[in-house]
Amino acid sequence: MKTSDFDYDLPPEYIAQTPVEPRDAARLLVLNRSTGELEERIFREIGAYLNSGDLLVLNETRVIPARLHARKQDTGGKVELLLLRQQEPRIWEALVGGKGLRPGRALEVDGGAQAEIIADLGGSRRLVRFSGSVEATLERSGQVPLPPYIHTPLQDPERYQTVFARNPGSAAAPTAGLHFTTRLLDELRTQGVGVATVTLHVGLDTFAPVTEDDPQEHTIHTEWCQVTAETAAKINQTREKGGRIIAVGTTSVRTLESAARAAGPGQAVAPIEGPTDLFILPGYPFKVVDAMITNFHLPQSTLIMLVSAFAGRERILNAYEYAKAHGFRFYSFGDAMLIL
Numbered sequence: 001m002k003t004s005d006f007d008y009d010l011p012p013e014y015i016a017q018t019p020v021e022p023r024d025a026a027r028l029l030v031l032n033r034s035t036g037e038l039e040e041r042i043f044r045e046i047g048a049y050l051n052s053g054d055l056l057v058l059n060e061t062r063v064i065p066a067r068l069h070a071r072k073q074d075t076g077g078k079v080e081l082l083l084l085r086q087q088e089p090r091i092w093e094a095l096v097g098g099k100g101l102r103p104g105r106a107l108e109v110d111g112g113a114q115a116e117i118i119a120d121l122g123g124s125r126r127l128v129r130f131s132g133s134v135e136a137t138l139e140r141s142g143q144v145p146l147p148p149y150i151h152t153p154l155q156d157p158e159r160y161q162t163v164f165a166r167n168p169g170s171a172a173a174p175t176a177g178l179h180f181t182t183r184l185l186d187e188l189r190t191q192g193v194g195v196a197t198v199t200l201h202v203g204l205d206t207f208a209p210v211t212e213d214d215p216q217e218h219t220i221h222t223e224w225c226q227v228t229a230e231t232a233a234k235i236n237q238t239r240e241k242g243g244r245i246i247a248v249g250t251t252s253v254r255t256l257e258s259a260a261r262a263a264g265p266g267q268a269v270a271p272i273e274g275p276t277d278l279f280i281l282p283g284y285p286f287k288v289v290d291a292m293i294t295n296f297h298l299p300q301s302t303l304i305m306l307v308s309a310f311a312g313r314e315r316i317l318n319a320y321e322y323a324k325a326h327g328f329r330f331y332s333f334g335d336a337m338l339i340l
Contacts, residue, residue: 001214001215001216001281001282002213002214002215003210003211003212003213003214003215003218003300004213004300005313006210006215006299006300006301006304006305006308006313007299007300008299008317008320008321009299010299010324010330014324014328014329014330015149015150015329015330015331015334016329016330016331016332016333016334016335017150017151017152017333018152018154018333019159019178019333020329020333022181023043023163023178023179023180023181024042024043024044024179024180024181024183024184025042025043025044026042026043026179026329026334026335026336027040027041027042027043027328027329027335027336028040028041028042028043028045028046028179028335028336028337028338029041029319029322029323029328029335029336029337029338030049030337030338030340031311031315031316031319031337031338031339031340032340033310033311033312033315033339033340036315036318038319038322040326043179043184043335043336044181044184046184046188046293046338047184047187047188047191047193049338049340050188050191050193050246051192051193051243051244052191052192052193053192053193053194053238053241053242053243054193054194054238054243054244054245054246055193055194055195055196055234055235055238055243055244055245055246056188056193056194056195056196056246056248057196057197057198057231057235057245057246057247057248057252057256058162058164058177058180058195058196058197058198058248058252059162059174059177059197059198059199059200059248059249059251059252059255060162060164060165060166060167060197060198060199061165061166061167061168061169061170061174061199061200061201061202061251062161062165062166062167062168062169062170063144063145063160063161063165063168063170063171063172063173063202064083064138064142064144064168064169064170064171065138065139065142065143065144065157066082066083066084066138066142066144066145066171067080067081067082067142067143067144067145068080068081068082068083068109068110068137068138068141068142068143069081069109069110069141070107070108070109070110070115071107071108072098072100072105072106072107072108073106073107073108073114074106077098077099077100078098079096079097079098079101079107080096080097080098081094081095081096081097081107081109081115081128082094082095082096082097082145082171082204083128083134083138083171084125084171084203084204084205085171085201085203085224086134086169087127089134090129090130090131090132090133090134091118091127091128091129091130092127092128092130092134093121093125093126093127093128094125094126094127094128095124095125095126095204096117096124096125096126096128097124101117101126102117102120103117103118103119103120104116104117104118105117107128109130109137109141110141111137111140111141112140113130113131113132113134113136113137113141114130114131114132115128115129115130115131116128116129116131144157144160145171145172145204146160146332147172147331147332149331149332150331150332150333159178160173160178160332161173162174162177162178162180163180163181163182163185164177164180164185164197166197167199167201169199169201169224170201170202170203171201171202171203171204172202172203172204172332173202173332174200174202174248174249174251174252175249175295175331175332175333176248176249176250176252176292176293176294176295176336177248177249178332178333179293179336180248194234194238194243196230196231196234196235197231198225198226198227198228198231198252198255198256198259199224199225199226199255200223200224200225200226200251200252200254200255200276201223201224201225202223202251203221203223205221208221208301208302209298209299209300209301210300210301210302210305215281215302215305216281218279218302220277220278220279220302221302222275222276222277223251223254223275223276224274224275224276225251225254225255225258225272225273225274225275225276226255226272226273227255227256227258227259227269227270227271227272227273228271229271231271232259232267232269232270232271235256235259235268235269235288236267236268236269239268239288244290244291245268245288245289245290245291246289246290246291246292246293247289247291247292247293248292248293249292249293249294250292250294250297250303250306250307252292253280253289253292253306253310254276254278254280254306255276256269256288256289257278257280257284257286257287257288257289258272258276258278259271259272259288260287260288261278261287263287268287268288269288279302280302280305280306280309280310281305281306281309282305282308282309282312282313283309284309286309286310289310291338291339291340292307292310292338292339293336293337293338293339294307294336294337294339295330295331295332295334295335295336295337296320296323296328296329296330296331296334296335296337297331298331304316307337307339310339311339319337323335
């Protein structure tokens, strides 16, 4: 297995710059992983593939306005901070833009907060300590960061949040969930489809390409996740009754399969809370996820490796070529796949 095995060509015009309206008007490519058969639908028709007794698992993380503008206290030079993950109440790991950002450098953040670089983590990563409430600073001055391949400003920041986003902490949206509307979820519940929630706070590393020739040598990023006792019970009951567990997004897949690692005898999953380092590559035996809803992912990313583990690399790459030939839109604001 080589990282190049997960490469494909994607001209820039296929990358969606804006979301479709309404959310559930996105297109849906349905892949049967047993046969390789492909079907085209509109996302709001997804109920045709779901059965009464199935359980949809949603990631209810919320994207924080993690992009901050600042100035060096001594020179006034411009600095940009992109908060990635919280280490302690006032200490964050961040990506920084600007020169001379060494430990000890004092910063003044737009909105009045003070900050200091306290550690160099390599590359553009730094550990930053804030003088006061980071939450208040983000509320006053923060901007929601969009992925680097989206160049069109977003008119409504809520459009980069799912309708079920509840728990702040992500640097990026769990994009498969962006296609759901409250009305569609209500219709699925009426149909007898159950809904459960997990939380995984998405880090920007999730979009980073794997640079090692052998993906097994790649150090996977850790992300904080949680499966509550209530959700674990719903999943275990669904499994006992013969229903399917349908993960909405690769983030839900990673969370569920992490919870499966903690399961005891007779359980599909157990409650968990904390960082996960699970790296899903082809050959991984899925323990709990029966189907997944996902978007079209970047070449050579850990995410395309995950969906390839679930459906087979050749089936996924064939589906991507079909999607390109039939005008599907790719990446965060793009169209969706349902893999059965």
